[in-house]
Amino acid sequence: MRIAVLASGTGSNLKILLEHAAAGRLAVTPALVLSNNPKAGALAHAQAHGVPVWREDSRGERREDFDARMLKAIDKSGAEAIILAGYMRLLSGFFIQAFAGRILNIHPAILPSFIGVAGGQDALDYQARLSGCTVHFVEEAPDSGPVIIQAAVPVSPHDSLADLMPRIHALEHRIYPQAVQWMAQGRLKVEGRKVILLPRTGRNNTAEGTVRPSLGLAGDSPLGPWLVSPALEDF
């Protein structure tokens, strides 16, 4: 599956995706990396992996005009799906409709908690004891689409944002490639808000939907314990 990746910042999730793809671990070919910030660190990762780049400054341009130009570049790249990797700008409705069910986003919170641009800080302000991250399909309302996979990590009242975010990012870097892989393998069956993970044997398996996928996986990392659902696979 050819993918386009949109990024506005340092692109740490982009970097991980490109590394997995380059090593042949993901069933995707990165076709284009786009940024609305010509100075985004993400662009260096794309260039390091020889992935074509589309960089334009979105400041001062109407969203619809800018998004139409992005869409044209994406169509030309042959990308079949779009991965948002820290793209810090709302997307136009027509853009989302053009790739309906084929745009993924990652959010640094256990949605529906802490919707918005500051999931980590919001968790600290609330003094939640658990935070995490969520990969979901993108719909027009922000942070609203069907959920594919979620991870939880602990939060302590002694945490600063600099303590918490590496814990969340470590899980982002594990669950986002996993969700992309499932989409590329055609294993995500969406029914309303339900996202059913089909068995590894593929979409033509006659047992589709009859095999109950593993519920979740708990474990430890150097950054602390975590819980992910559905369970991660090797790739």
Place this chain on the structure above:
Amino acid sequence: MRIAVLASGTGSNLKILLEHAAAGRLAVTPALVLSNNPKAGALAHAQAHGVPVWREDSRGERREDFDARMLKAIDKSGAEAIILAGYMRLLSGFFIQAFAGRILNIHPAILPSFIGVAGGQDALDYQARLSGCTVHFVEEAPDSGPVIIQAAVPVSPHDSLADLMPRIHALEHRIYPQAVQWMAQGRLKVEGRKVILLPRTGRNNTAEGTVRPSLGLAGDSPLGPWLVSPALEDF
């Protein structure tokens, strides 16, 4: 610490608390169990453990009048703290103020997700991939007080409410006695929304606040994997 427990239903959390208290594992003495439903299953648990019961039908009585009567019974029992164990009625402001910082509640969701009376069903309707439970101090706005401990469990699109709730209840039965124990030990230091867990050596430890408590704990149960924060202790 003498505690009063309020319950309207089957009282499974009450049952666990009474069992731990009877076995000497918790630093609490259950002084009174109160119910606004004279037929609540919870009352049988109280009687089985020889705990005095206050049962009155709240139907048709003004909330303030009913709560004033409960408060009188609680004061008479000598209870220093109140544990809500499935008490399905809003409490009056004066009742909450009378025990400010000494009322605990458990909610079947990872707050602030799924506030309200149907945390489990709301998680299924949203199709969250993680749900769980939260023990928090009670303030006047429902499900709003400072968070003491949270647990996460996986959710699958194949789950019915009858699949999910036992998974949540299993964690409730572990984290609620833990939170009660911490309160009874005087180890919960509240600063605004922060709830700092003091070290096990007690409130007079000069190292108070300087020992970073264990962040969280991940594990497996017969019902599946889970994550709890802060970390559970033996008791």
